[in-house]
Amino acid sequence: MRRDAFSDIHPAVSFALFAAVLVLTAFVLHPAVTGISLVSACIYTIVLKGRRALLFDLLAVLPFIIVVAALNPLFNHEGATPLFYLWNGNAVTKEAVVYGLVSACMFAALIMWFYCMNAVMTSDKVIFLFGRVLPALSLIFSMTLRFVPRLVSRIREVSAAQKSTSPPMKKGVVSGVRHGISVISVTVGWALESSVVMSDSMRSRGYGGRGRTAYALYRFTARDALLAALAAAFTAAFVWAAASKAVYFRSYPSVKCAPMSVGAVIGLAAFAGLCLMPALLNAWENVKWRILSSKL
Amino acid sequence: MQNADKKRLHPGVLALILALLAVPALIALGVAVWDDRRFYIVSLLIILVSMAPFVLRFEKRRPGARELTLLAAMTAIGVAARAAFYMVPQFKPMVAIAVITGVAFGAESGFIVGAMIAFVSNFIFGQGPWTPWQMEAAGLMGLLAGLIFHRKDGSLPKLLPLCVFGGLGTLILYGLIVDTSTVFTTQKEITWQALTAAYGTGLVMNLIHAAATVVFLLLLARPMLKKLNRLRVKYGMLQ
Amino acid sequence: MANFKFEALTFTYPNGPAPALESVDLSVRDGEFLLVIGPSGGGKSTLLRHFKSVLAPHGERSGSVLMDGVPLSDVPEREQAAKIGFVFQHPDDQLVTDKVWHELAFGLESLGCGRERMRVRVAEMASYFGLEGVFHKDVAELSGGQKQLVNLASVMAMNPSVLVLDEPTSSLDPIAAFDFLTTVKKLNTELGLTVVLSEHRLEEAMPFADRVAVLEEGRLTAIGEPKAVAEELHKRGSGMALAMPSAARISCAIGCSPAALTVNEGRRMLRSMGLARKTLPETPAPAKGETVLRAKELFFRYEKDSPDVLRGLDIELRAGSVYGLVGGNGAGKSTLLKALSGSAVPYRGRVEISGRRMKGRFSAFEERVGLLPQDPRTVFYPVSVGENVKKAAAGRGAGEEEIERIVSLMGIGSLSERDPFDISGGEQQRTAIAMILLTKPRILLMDEPTKGMDAGVKRAFGLKLRELASEGLSVMLVTHDTEFCAEYADTAALMFDGSISAENTAREFFCGNTFYTTAANRIARDIYPNAILTEEVTALAKRG
Structure with a gap:
């Protein structure tokens, strides 16, 4: 991952922004909204991980898009404008095709945003956000992340050790499964024993007493407040535009889109502002650094 | 790991009742407010509502260190075990681990571990809109396993019914919930054909997953349950 | 400040045949550094766990433990959690969370420490222990020594007045172990912290201690200043004298x-x-057997762009000999064993077994190469010791007689019903070796076989090894234990920077370094x- 200015802001703000983008993208099905969301997600992916990663992610998303885009017109035959008829006499309608395409892009945008969120919301931030609300589950989450790499390297060690104690693995599924089961059963025994030592270490450090607190790794700064206010304003403007049907789109019974109006422009611009915030923040930092280093 | 109080309603039953009550209300709300997107919103809300009782109850009784570490270990096994089967694609012991946890520690722990396996796997390999569906599906498998097979005295269940449950459960319940989630997320109308088509595209994967669950339960359920019982005796815990 | 008094403490485990501790009377003074020594299985861990109520094992107990004159059971758990710091043996098992910062804060979180105070304490610990550089890292990225340091720091964050450490360095290499012990000594002298430490590494730990307590078969057999204890053990002819x-x-x-x-x-x-200068007569070079294992110009790296771990390494192992390989961490010793047992494929060079060139990931089992991993627990199935041994024997169809012979050779006959996770480290090591011997290897590769073994077990193990070699087994061990290598290996070599930089008979090798x-x-x-x-x-x- 590259240096990302948005990853440095307070997790509550970044989480809220992701949540707002995801919810609005999922619930407001509108070609312009979906488009803005998808393009912004792609831009931010480039900022976070580079162009090659974007290509890779898009290729991973492609099968979903095809399935989703095909599913709707094939099985939903409502709509006023039939385009052609299937072998069983059902109509493929223009409305169904449009809905399918838009919802496929919406799905792709969601997945791309989830990829970005994965890179930004590290386990530290998840634990920071939920440590107070769900202390036991956050702890399980943290302990599981601690366990997983240990288990994976343990699985490798056990597998290497078994090379000298058991006959070589033959090709084929059955022998692969047998080998895996044998490795897992050794690893599991160790993992469960080791979890007991872990619990001793927790109890030894006072776990289980009342009034557990959580370490605050992050501080809420003035910039975080500013960004939060900005995001809230963008969200409010867009929700207002959608609720007042200035931003409006429907596929059924016939495709209909609210005409361009001041309200629509404001709403869409606000949504674009929200979606582009992570990328713009990076651009802004870049500019600042360039000015700073030119003064040196 | 269940509390001994029998008077209280079992959280699994409670969750089912809540879900049953909530479904019509949510559907009504969905139809009224979000015309186009009602299925997505309704299904998502149902999932969140049905998870809430487990999460809240689990947090409220403040589980001890031994319980937490064992559940974390089981979750991690569910996430990492795939690494041991690198030469067999799609061999995922995820559901099997949730089932074994349910059998060993009861329905609630089964649900928590199942849902956590799905969450952490997605955290490591990439979250998506499908995460809540997978959490719900794996959690339900752990829950049902606990309701059907968990015994307070720790006695081991018969292998055959456990395997049948695991296999069919993975194929039907888990597969159905996870594969049809795309339909709920993206489609306007839910039709049988769309559901069948979505389920059909994932059928091969589900068959492999079900086979993995059966094999895993067949070969590892007993040793793992015995090991857990041994830890119970050695450290005088979880009773 | 804290002092402890154990009065006639007797403890028996639920299924234990004999008491693990028998009327132990011990007092620990304010600010002293007490070293607890004794053979493994002698009751050190059991005794140390009695310093903290939540860690005291299940079983039958009589006698009393007093902290600052108050029965420990009357000291509230919260107070014990903060005042009595405990560091366990395996650095990996006791780390609870996935991040260093979270680990440092864990104890303070449990105590309900306020936000600002917690920040200060954690910052103080990270600076004092030099952990600023790894503060945000995953604990999985740390070395063993760093992990144990994080464990120590996370206990120290709670500001304890006594520190109890149960063989904290047994899985560390000598340099990390010495650093760790030095840090503990520093805490003792700079903060006046009371320290109770159990150790096998007495060469380094003894000089640090104010007093030494010897625990054998659950009884306190000697206690006093280190020098006095060393003399007493020698006079008594105790087995522990070997460990001094x-x-x-x-x-x-x-x-x-x-x-x-x-x-x-x-x-x-x-x-x-004023002794006269003397030299020992040259030991005749061991008769050279046929070459069973040879590596020529091995080059290996884990990834295409990563640096070479093995660089043009040549090594030769002869039949019936014991070859000891020493060298610092990261010299590539464990990787070499992987390459010699077919788990790592060199990208250049060749591995030959009995003159035949090996290809790719060859099967160590078919080539009769046994590998004892660093952690013997990697070979145990979750069944009893006896069943584990049987399982291993089935691999090459070793008969009852063979099983019996190996089991008695390794002295694990009495363990057959036990669970491999309940027995001591030395016993686990011997069980694992028995399992590997039952696959009838001609070559035995061992990674740090003496880690965590006490002196008596180590000697018995070394003699077993010589016995096996005289039966024709060829042994290669990589180790940090120069003493063990000097005593039991024929040939010794130093590995540095991915190749062998010096090789000689053990005597010539060590007296030249x-x-x-x-x-x-x-x-x-x-x-x-x-x-x-x-x-x-x-x-x-x-x-x-």
């Missing part, structure tokens, strides 16, 4: 009092005796340049 630092063993054996503890003291003592050599050699090298074992030095010194 080389300087102490030499000075006791030649009757010097007070005993020396460090290499420096040992050197001064010998110098003051200044750092990678035994303590006995460092003590006596001016007068007995080629003596490498304490026994040799004492024998020569006694002759005058």
Whole structure:
């Protein structure tokens, strides 16, 4: 991952922004909204991980898009404008095709945003956000992340050790499964024993007493407040535009889109502002650094 | 790991009742407010509502260190075990681990571990809109396993019914919930054909997953349950 | 400040045949550094766990434990959690969370410490222990030494007045272990912290201790200042005398009092005796058997762009010999064993077994190469020791007779019903070796086989190894344990930077080195340049 200015802001703000983008993208099905969301997600992916990663992610998303885009017109035959008829006499309608395409892009945008969120919301931030609300589950989450790499390297060690104690693995599924089961059963025994030592270490450090607190790794700064206010304003403007049907789109019974109006422009611009915030923040930092280093 | 109080309603039953009550209300709300997107919103809300009782109850009784570490270990096994089967694609012991946890520690722990396996796997390999569906599906498998097979005295269940449950459960319940989630997320109308088509595209994967669950339960359920019982005796815990 | 008093403490495990602790009377003074020593299985861990109520094992108990004059059971758990810091043996098992910062904060979170205070405490710990650089890292990225340091720091964050450490360095390499013990000593002298430490690594730990307590078969058999204890153990002819630092063993054996503890003291003592310079007769080079395993110009790296771990390495193992390989961390020792057992494929060079060139990931089982991993627990199935042994024997169809022979050879007959996770480290090691021997290997590769073994077990193990070699088994061990290598290997070599930089007979090898050599050699090298074992030095010194 590259240096990302948005990853440095307070997790509550970044989480809220992701949540707002995801919810609005999922619930407001509108070609312009979906488009803005998808393009912004792609831009931010480039900022976070580079162009090659974007290509890779898009290729991973492609099968979903095809399935989703095909599913709707094939099985939903409502709509006023039939385009052609299937072998069983059902109509493929223009409305169904449009809905399918838009919802496929919406799905792709969601997945791309989830990829970005994965890179930004590290386990530290998840634990920071939920440590107070769900202390036991956050702890399980943290302990599981601690366990997983240990288990994976343990699985490798056990597998290497078994090379000298058991006959070589033959090709084929059955022998692969047998080998895996044998490795897992050794690893599991160790993992469960080791979890007991872990619990001793927790109890030894006072776990289980009342009034557990959580370490605050992050501080809420003035910039975080500013960004939060900005995001809230963008969200409010867009929700207002959608609720007042200035931003409006429907596929059924016939495709209909609210005409361009001041309200629509404001709403869409606000949504674009929200979606582009992570990328713009990076651009802004870049500019600042360039000015700073030119003064040196 | 269940509390001994029998008077209280079992959280699994409670969750089912809540879900049953909530479904019509949510559907009504969905139809009224979000015309186009009602299925997505309704299904998502149902999932969140049905998870809430487990999460809240689990947090409220403040589980001890031994319980937490064992559940974390089981979750991690569910996430990492795939690494041991690198030469067999799609061999995922995820559901099997949730089932074994349910059998060993009861329905609630089964649900928590199942849902956590799905969450952490997605955290490591990439979250998506499908995460809540997978959490719900794996959690339900752990829950049902606990309701059907968990015994307070720790006695081991018969292998055959456990395997049948695991296999069919993975194929039907888990597969159905996870594969049809795309339909709920993206489609306007839910039709049988769309559901069948979505389920059909994932059928091969589900068959492999079900086979993995059966094999895993067949070969590892007993040793793992015995090991857990041994830890119970050695450290005088979880009773 | 804290002091402890154990009065007639007796403890028996639920299924234990005999008490694990038997009427132990022990007092720990304010601010002292108490070292608890004894053979493994002697009750050290059981005793240490009684310093904290939540860790006290299940079982039958009588007698009492007092902290600052108050029965420990009356001290509230919260107070115990903060005041009594406990560091366990395996650095990995006791780390609870995935991040260093979270680990440091864990105890304070449990105590309900406020936000600002917690920040200060955690910052203080990270700076004092030099952990700023890894503060945000995953604990999985740390070395063993760093992990144990994080464990220590996370306990210290709670500001304890006593620190109890249960063999904290047993899985660390010598340099990390010494650093860790030095840090503990620093806490003891700079903060006046009471320290109770159990250790096998007495060469380093003994000089740090104010007092030493010896625990054998659950009984406290000696307690006092280190030098006095060393002399007493020698006089009594106790098995623990073997475990004393080389300087102490030499000075006791030649009757010097007070005993020396460090290499420096040992050197001064010998110098003051005005002994004549002598050399041992050259040991004849061992008869050269046929070459069973050979590697030629091995090159290996884990990824295409990562640096080479093995660089043009040549090595040769002869039938019936014991080959010891020493070298620092990251020199590539474990990787070499992987390459020799077919788990790592070199990208250049060849591995030959009995003259045949190996290809790709060859099967160690079919080539009769046994590998004892660093952690013997990697070979145990979750069944009893006996069943594990049977399972291993089935691989090559070893019969009942063979099983019996190997089981009695490794001395694990009495463990057959036990669970492999309930037995001591030394017993686990022997069980694992028995399992590997039952696959009838001709070559045995061992990764740090003496890690965590006490002196008695180590000696028994070394003798077993020689016995196996005399039966024709070829053994290669990579180790940090120069003493063990000097005593039981025919050939020794130093691995550095991915290849073998020096190889010789064990004697020539060690007396030629200044750092990678035994303590006995460092003590006596001016007068007995080629003596490498304490026994040799004492024998020569006694002759005058």
